[in-house]
Amino acid sequence: HRHLLGIEPLAPSDITTLLDLADDYVTLNRTAKHSDTLAGLTQINMFFENSTRTQASFEIAGKRLGADVMNMAMQASSIKKGETLIDTAMTLNAMHPDLLVVRHPQSGAVDLLAQKVNCAVLNAGDGRHEHPTQALLDALTIRRAKGRLHRLSIAICGDIAHSRVARSNIMLLGKMENRIRLIAPPTLMPSGIEEFGVEVFDDMAKGLKDVDVVMMLRLQKERMDGGFIPSEREYYHRFGLDSEKLAHAKPDAIVMHPGPMNRGVEIDGTLADDINRSVIQEQVEMGVAVRMAAMDLLAQNLRAERAAA
Numbered sequence: 001h002r003h004l005l006g007i008e009p010l011a012p013s014d015i016t017t018l019l020d021l022a023d024d025y026v027t028l029n030r031t032a033k034h035s036d037t038l039a040g041l042t043q044i045n046m047f048f049e050n051s052t053r054t055q056a057s058f059e060i061a062g063k064r065l066g067a068d069v070m071n072m073a074m075q076a077s078s079i080k081k082g083e084t085l086i087d088t089a090m091t092l093n094a095m096h097p098d099l100l101v102v103r104h105p106q107s108g109a110v111d112l113l114a115q116k117v118n119c120a121v122l123n124a125g126d127g128r129h130e131h132p133t134q135a136l137l138d139a140l141t142i143r144r145a146k147g148r149l150h151r152l153s154i155a156i157c158g159d160i161a162h163s164r165v166a167r168s169n170i171m172l173l174g175k176m177e178n179r180i181r182l183i184a185p186p187t188l189m190p191s192g193i194e195e196f197g198v199e200v201f202d203d204m205a206k207g208l209k210d211v212d213v214v215m216m217l218r219l220q221k222e223r224m225d226g227g228f229i230p231s232e233r234e235y236y237h238r239f240g241l242d243s244e245k246l247a248h249a250k251p252d253a254i255v256m257h258p259g260p261m262n263r264g265v266e267i268d269g270t271l272a273d274d275i276n277r278s279v280i281q282e283q284v285e286m287g288v289a290v291r292m293a294a295m296d297l298l299a300q301n302l303r304a305e306r307a308a309a
């Protein structure tokens, strides 16, 4: 692959190859913290939407692999003077970057940009479309916690309708032959989602029954433009994860959240901090390793392409 734009085009073997390499990078990150894998390559991070985890981990990942990393401060860029996304990308492309990491509020914007530039593009989240490195880091977290990434029962709960994390996870976990249960109020469940081979619930007790993994999602109010926004109190009562609702899952079920989390809205703060159940901090750690693996594999392809030219 030239780019990492989504989970959709990946084969199960691509996913396994990337996760195996990411496992090696977990070890590197806990020991030496440095390699020269991306030495001589330039990585530019362009975030047109807020980020803590994804931006920080892509920057750390690039630096640990020896790349020259530049974070574009998009708020201070000429986008504010009316320059288009494509003109901005073409301008940066003329500076010969090798890896472009892009987050954008519009679905499809990163794919469009990838068609215009000469380097590898990594989608760091586009609208409600895809967030491939999030799904890959979730997969690595699950594989390490459960010892496998197939034939697990996994519940994804909350604002499915606006979530690129849910979309990428549904595709990845489906490709790896897991049983996926989606739990949300009907207003936050995309219609026709059953076509993806998932089971749909609007009740936490029923949806969580005997699952191995519970993945919680944030209410994405910024994407609810004018639509129905549930009251936080009512939402927490029915769909917020606490230890009482978690008791319906398997006794060893793990609790995940991609972050940023809203304590007391979709998840109880004490449960989120419970290291016996919650793997939220492991997800963050896996994020650095997965992004290192993704950039390493794309750089290998880029170098091979250039050598053949």
Ligand code: CP
Pocket: 050, 051, 052, 053, 054, 055, 125, 134, 258, 259, 260
């Ligand atoms: N999970 C995630 O994408 O978090 P950020 O928005 O902080 O990058």
